[in-house]
Amino acid sequence: MKSNPLLPNKRGFNKQGPSKYGPNKHGLILGCFALVVTLALAITQCVTQERIDSNEKRRVQNTLAEVLPALSYDHPLEDNSLQIFDPIANKNRTCYIANLDGKPVAAVLRAVATDGYSGNIEMLVGITIDGTVSGVRVTKHIETPGLGDAIESQRSDWIKGFNGTNLTAPVESQWTVKKQGGEFDQFTGATITPRAVVNEVKNTLVFFESVKSQLFNHE
Amino acid sequence: MNDTVDQLSNPPTDAPDNRQRSNWRTLLGEGLWHNNPAIVQLLGLCPLLAVSNTTINGLSLGIATAFTVVLSNVLVSATRRFILPEIRIPIYVIIISGIVTMIGLLMNAFAHDMFLRLGIFIPLIITNCAILARAEAFASRNPVIESAIDGIATGAGFAAVLIALGAIRELIGHGTLLADAHLLFGTSPLPPLIDFGEHYRGLLVAILPPGAFVLFGLLLVARNLCMSEKTKP
Numbered sequence: 187m188k189s190n191p192l193l194p195n196k197r198g199f200n201k202q203g204p205s206k207y208g209p210n211k212h213g214l215i216l217g218c219f220a221l222v223v224t225l226a227l228a229i230t231q232c233v234t235q236e237r238i239d240s241n242e243k244r245r246v247q248n249t250l251a252e253v254l255p256a257l258s259y260d261h262p263l264e265d266n267s268l269q270i271f272d273p274i275a276n277k278n279r280t281c282y283i284a285n286l287d288g289k290p291v292a293a294v295l296r297a298v299a300t301d302g303y304s305g306n307i308e309m310l311v312g313i314t315i316d317g318t319v320s321g322v323r324v325t326k327h328i329e330t331p332g333l334g335d336a337i338e339s340q341r342s343d344w345i346k347g348f349n350g351t352n353l354t355a356p357v358e359s360q361w362t363v364k365k366q367g368g369e370f371d372q373f374t375g376a377t378i379t380p381r382a383v384v385n386e387v388k389n390t391l392v393f394f395e396s397v398k399s400q401l402f403n404h405e
Numbered sequence: 406m407n408d409t410v411d412q413l414s415n416p417p418t419d420a421p422d423n424r425q426r427s428n429w430r431t432l433l434g435e436g437l438w439h440n441n442p443a444i445v446q447l448l449g450l451c452p453l454l455a456v457s458n459t460t461i462n463g464l465s466l467g468i469a470t471a472f473t474v475v476l477s478n479v480l481v482s483a484t485r486r487f488i489l490p491e492i493r494i495p496i497y498v499i500i501i502s503g504i505v506t507m508i509g510l511l512m513n514a515f516a517h518d519m520f521l522r523l524g525i526f527i528p529l530i531i532t533n534c535a536i537l538a539r540a541e542a543f544a545s546r547n548p549v550i551e552s553a554i555d556g557i558a559t560g561a562g563f564a565a566v567l568i569a570l571g572a573i574r575e576l577i578g579h580g581t582l583l584a585d586a587h588l589l590f591g592t593s594p595l596p597p598l599i600d601f602g603e604h605y606r607g608l609l610v611a612i613l614p615p616g617a618f619v620l621f622g623l624l625l626v627a628r629n630l631c632m633s634e635k636t637k638p
Contacts, residue, residue: 223503234514
């Protein structure tokens with residue numbers, strides 16, 4: 187091998203500059219490193235997999251329990267879900283159905299508000315069988331910290347303002363932020379974020395009404 | 406490769422980074438202060454500025470980065486006789502990305518909420534050039550123990566800046582210090598060390614990226630002032 191002018195010729199581990207070994211040796215060494223690292227990763231994966239799965243499951247459970255009181259159903263919600271196509275959002279929504287004594291009592295719907303200030307706002311909306319909101323939680327968002335992030339339940343109680351609302355109370359024209367003549371507060375310096383959340387909760391309620399029969403009769 | 410052993414007792418001395426620094430105190434001083442990766446070399450600023458919005462975020466990423474740089478230094482140093490010059494960069498990248506992926510998996514398992522909060526910045530530790538720089542400039546030509554000490558110094562230096570910036574930004578922006586510590590330590594929520602209380606509205610800009618740049622700049626000013634005081638005749 188001719189020496190490569192791009193490589194420093196005074197390397198600590200090989201003072202003669204580029205090594206005398208050919209590509210075969212290079213490939214072999216690289217392969218060995220890759221193999222050992224992959225092996226270590228595989229072992230770590232095996233050790234942590236179970237715990238990661240249970241972490242994720244517990245997280246879903248916790249959020250589901252926040253939007254729907256745990257006593258109102260008698261089985262793990264996350265095991266009883268189905269996908270229903272939403273023609274307005276033009277994609278499938280995940281719906282969890284809550285049963286009590288074998289009868290459907292409520293559902294938790296995944297919702298995504300796409301018209302927030304930055305990125306999608308992912309939410310879970312719990313709705314009882316009569317169409318009343320039992321709780322809303324934001325599961326993922328990248329709204330402005332300090333302004334738009336007041337939609338998180340840890341930061342303010344704003345999101346709890348949806349509890350007990352339905353499509354008739356407040357009436358349809360009031361389903362927006364106060365700035366636009368609606369029922370819901372905006373926060374200081376942020377109108378777009380709460381408006382997006384309010385709209386999406388409303389859309390979810392409309393969607394819920396349209397698929398109610400499908401949701402609760404699938405078994 | 407016969408000269409590998411030879412090199413151990415006689416490291417090259419041509420570049421400033423090649424100076425033999427057998428003394429661990431010198432090594433620690435270099436990493437923490439004189440040659441701090443963040444505040445002197447200005448390496449790895451993307452995660453530094455993005456994650457340091459609270460103390461606990463900075464602390465978590467600092468610990469993860471420090472672990473990575475120590476492990477990568479040790480592994481690169483231990484295998485340096487097999488690392489041929491032509492393929493050294495891919496080997497460093499394999500080693501570093503392997504370590505970071507493992508740390509990510511472990512964090513996901515044992516500090517799940519923190520892992521979700523740091524999000525993309527955990528895998529992005531791989532691209533922190535401070536780590537690659539230590540592998541290339543130090544670990545690949547020094548024994549394991551020295552490399553480990555250098556890794557600890559570099560990691561601690563980086564983490565210290567992350568924590569300091571996180572603490573300043575959290576104090577100004579949220580009016581708290583070390584809030585949400587339970588995300589990293591234990592499960593029950595702990596109260597913050599300092600809390601200005603509800604009436605403190607917070608200076609929003611400190612939490613946002615521009616505030617990170619401004620405050621980091623002020624940290625640089627502070628350090629440079631400190632250094633110029635010392636070197637005055």
